[in-house]
Amino acid sequence: MNIHALPSGPIQTNGYLLTDAKRGEAVLIDAPGDILDAIKPILAKEGCKLTELWITHGHWDHTQDAAKVVRATGAKVLAHAADKTLIENPQVMSAFLGGAIKLEPLHVDRWVVQGDKLDALGLEFEVRHVPGHCPGNVLFYVAAVQAAFVGDALFQGSVGRTDLPGGSREVLAKSITTQIYTLPDETTVYAGHGDATTVGAEKKTNPFVRG
Ligand SMILES: [Zn+2]
Ligand SMILES: [Zn+2]
DSSP states (O other): OEEEEEEETTTTEEEEEEEETTTTEEEEEOOOTTHHHHHHHHHHHHTOEEEEEEOSOOOHHHHTTHHHHHHHHOOEEEEEGGGHHHHHOTHHHHHHTTTOSOOOOOOOSEEEOTTOEEEETTEEEEEEEOOSSSTTOEEEEEGGGTEEEEETSEETTEEOOOOSTTOOHHHHHHHIIIIITTSOTTOEEEESSSOOEEHHHHHHHOSSSOO
């Protein structure tokens, strides 16, 4: 599996395109603005079809291009129901943005829950619910390649903001200690913004939540 980190959109949100050229399949994790233009040449070059779009959480910067990606590729959409309102009624967030960014409603094909196993690219991914930054943040963990895609729960040297509606500092700290810091230390953490890190490095040095 190839992992393409593609920071896109107005606040450089990481979309992650996972591809397997041998199988001709790809999965996209999050759909920030302009991600469709970024993934098209990669899919063409590797001869992959995008089959699924996994949403880590319902904030606009992670879903801005989602409806466009679905129209272009027919990908099935997965997300957690705790962010249903944000995902299905994006005008909630458009209002926040002063109408500056136009958001389309997104149809979700499958609502995932804690502990779900997803089969994709010949690998098994585990869904873990990590609320606190927002109610519906999930991570996708793939043990076979020691990687976790965590949305905005944890960043290199930082954690997700908790001052937005539905955010909670206590809930986020609990999510990080029980759902992320319990993964093997060598697990690479692919966050919604910024560079990748590892579980072990954050447990030792993260100034907000120590292991
Ligand atoms: Zn967010
Ligand atoms: Zn974000």
